[in-house]
Amino acid sequence: MNGDVSASMRKSGLPYGMNFGLDAMSLRELGTVYTPDVELATTLWQESSRECKILATMLYPKDSFSQADADQWLTGCFTTELLEQLCFNLLQHLPFAQELAVRWMEDPSEQRRSAGYLLLLRLLLAKKADAAENAASEGMLKDCHSDNYQLKLHASRLVARLTAQ
Template identity: 40%
Template sequence: MRGLSPDDAIRQHIKDIKKELHAFMNGVASSSMRNNGIDGYRVIFGVDVVRLKELASEYGKNHALAQELWKESVRECKILATMIQPVESFYPEIADIWVSDIKTQEMAEQACMNLFQFLPYASEKAFEWMADERDFVQMCGFLLCIHLMRRAEFNDSSLNEFVDQALASFHTDSTSLKKVVWRSMSNFAELSADNARKLRECMIGYGWDKDENLKPYVDYIADFAKEEV
């Protein structure tokens, strides 16, 4: 923007973005989101992700703008931040700050899909976060693993570490985290019969087949462990 300092230009961008978000505001969606557990923000405009992607494309990749948007206690601003943050300037220490600020599953999903999976140190952070004691940090770790496994970016040692961590974290008291952990385990098994056999053997090793509440999970994984005809 002509005549504005870089800081003033960023502030103006944020004002413009908030005006656009207000114009697209969906009160019904906003209330529904809060009622369904998407909370922890001062403001929720209820704007859908498709519209946010269109808005992000207008601004392109912009580190300074993304950093300021992330500081806003506004759902849509934070999602936009994950869309416009350049990978090359998103250092590990910034990733740790952002992941510590995530308070909803939706934001964990968006951050991993739009940004975290493309980081050059994504694998390192995935395992670090999976072992964290905070539920949403763990969730980001497992969601990140799902993306990385699909791209075959794990070696055998990493896969073994993933299985051990998943089996331990599955017993969390957090229902949302448990579902994400199970999703990551299912994705792992679906990738290959070898993966499924490895996971099933570990589940049995931990006695899951002897527990009536856990045996259905073992049986589900067993279907993927069968040799392909």
């Protein structure tokens, strides 16, 4: 437990019900102790603890996670950190990850578009998607100028990656 980190997150207004302040490496080590399990991951995701939610993204069996699950879990990502952990630990490994990213990027919801941009960026960085197949769209370019910081950040990073290749 890291009280300083936890206090800092609380002071910054992060809406976790409970936060122990564990860093990602400690959580990753803890995650290796458990066998991936749908029921365990689902139970952890439903908790209001930052650490439980992050562990859930590590422990959900990748072959059991559906697009409907992804849509549902996305609504529970109320911080950029949770969205990043969901994309990095789980979504990028799914066989339908690119399809999911494209669907979310075309959604009217800013949260879904932001998640789609982040997921496609992860896929490009992990070489699980090809930049040539994913040109920057008009909507993506528009989102680079959004008032929503997270949307603007994720769209801008993706556009930079797509145009750099």
